[in-house]
Amino acid sequence: MKTPSACLLITLLPLLGVQVQAALNGRCCMNGIPGVCVHKSSCFAKGGGYSPGFCPYDPPDVICCTLGACGSLSSQCSWTDQCKTKKWVSNKCPGPSNFKCCMGVEPSGHVC
Numbered sequence: 001m002k003t004p005s006a007c008l009l010i011t012l013l014p015l016l017g018v019q020v021q022a023a024l025n026g027r028c029c030m031n032g033i034p035g036v037c038v039h040k041s042s043c044f045a046k047g048g049g050y051s052p053g054f055c056p057y058d059p060p061d062v063i064c065c066t067l068g069a070c071g072s073l074s075s076q077c078s079w080t081d082q083c084k085t086k087k088w089v090s091n092k093c094p095g096p097s098n099f100k101c102c103m104g105v106e107p108s109g110h111v112c
Contacts, residue, residue: 025096027079028054028064029112034078035066036095046070046094048077065094070101078102082112 028035030051037055043065054064067077070092077093083102092101 024058024062025099026055027112030054030064030066032112033066033068033076034082034112035064036077036093036099037062038065038094039063042094046092048094067093071103074105075101075103076105078105 085104088100
């Protein structure tokens with residue numbers, strides 16, 4: 001019969017020494033601007049920009065993609081739960097379905 005502490009150790013062993021990776025399509029933040037961890041090609045296809053190092057432990061081709069004005073001049077790609085105006089347009093931003101073009105805000109109007 002195993003003791004409770006032995007069961008806990010067996011449960012935790014796979015976690016020891018493993019680096020945590022940010023998930024593809026996961027949230028990232030680049031200098032206060034909301035972004036999404038995507039492949040470079042997805043970011044560039046939507047006209048996004050990036051800086052390296054904001055999606056740590058991911059493969060080199062996964063970057064934190066941000067996109068300023070995505071519709072009108074007063075818009076910015078953002079997570080739908082961070083869009084204060086609750087007005088967004090789909091298919092303008094890279095990443096998952098809840099990362100959309102938030103309308104009625106100045107680019108960099110969101111702080112993550």
